[in-house]
Amino acid sequence: MNEQLLDLNLKRLQLACKKNGNYKTLTIAFFTLIKNRIIEIGINLGVKPVGSDRSNTIYDYITLINSIFLKNLGVVIFPENMCESIQICEVIFLRNKGKLPDKNLKSIIDIYYELRKLEVPNLHRQVNEDDLSSVAQGNIFSFLTPRSKRNSQDSHKLKPLILQKIREKEKEFHQDLNSRIDPGKLESALYLKSLRKMLEHNKNSKIVIQGALKDNISYQKSLPGIFGYLIIGVIITLLSVGAIILFEMDSNPIIIPYIDSWVISLFVGIIVLFFLYVKFIKKGGS
Template structure:
């Protein structure tokens, strides 16, 4: 993205704010462009946009991005001190409805430009065909085949285990580098290695197929299946509690037993059905 137009408009806005001594507009813009930038990063990583209507804060969205990266690649994109700084400024911004000090505004723009330096690979892109030669040691595989030629063993499983072990070592090295210092190229390598490992573990008939988008096989904290699973468990708990309430009422007043028997069966029966459905289709 070309930021030259945006930067030019920001310079004009700064000049106007200095002339009027009113910096609220500059503060508001800093949050808008930071939010838009984080949305762009999130979408490149396959995440949902920030829930502005649900009052999701910017720093919480940054935590969400970090959580996805930590779960999948064992590194975080935003340092803790940056998130803490954003949290402090944003809480003051919300409390005062945009009336924050000039120091906070400067800090906010500094954070924005730091985040803008981060180059994020697009997980909706395709794999580069050159990656295979980068990570697969063809000489190693040839020697392995030659050494085991004619022997009675499952070469397919042994080669798979050998490749996974080799890729795992490379993956650990890349993850360490990313924790020390983020680089787009190494992040792309980490994504590719994850895809290769998944393909090796899921391969059929000895055929290893490496293709598809970079975001395939990456797990997200708020996947649709997980949300629907929690939804079912919520209904299970709700109907189970209703059943318990009805049971307690009939214990204290036995005269209600006949009238409550239908509701008793309905609530406990429904809760059991929700639980069975969750257990069969969503329990990992």
């Protein structure tokens, strides 16, 4: 539907709700529009939309999208204040079965129009060598493509310089994107990430540019993160058991000779798990 026609219908609905003093229909309409717009954004970014399960809220979906792009590019798509407002309003909306206080309804209306202004690229688009021109600095990147007439030795010598230029440009894009999401800069940031990874893993300094931009994003939840939470849970459990045993040993010293070796093993295990978390989980996620 044309946005002008949609706005006209929303205005009519708002006047009708004001006349009868019941804004439930207007609230549901704006929540539906917000959900549809966020799903449209998510699909363009390659993130599967929210399922029909009631537990999959709008807030869950935007949090998922933000976590994916924070992990991959160090940027968030939806501002933190918008996420907080959606979370608060959605909880009230679900609890009150479609009703919202006036101040929350105003927030939802504002959020919808903010989302309409949020533009993101279609990451399903296939990329090729011609996209290099959108991020090139001078003609230095042209040495990477199969069309280049430079020999492999020349390209290899330029590789460290090119990688440095790519990292500098990536940093510049990240700073800009954290201020405001720009679809062209988001595409370029992903393109540069793809370029850098190919260079880092390609010994002959020549690359073949192909595939979709979304192929450069990891959409999976972090496995080390899951194991990290598991290890933390085990450590907390062992610490609790250790505290209980120490208390019992203090209350009944007679049992110390029978369980002292077990207590030592318990705390050694806690220390090992802690270092395992720090070395393999914590550092792996940074």
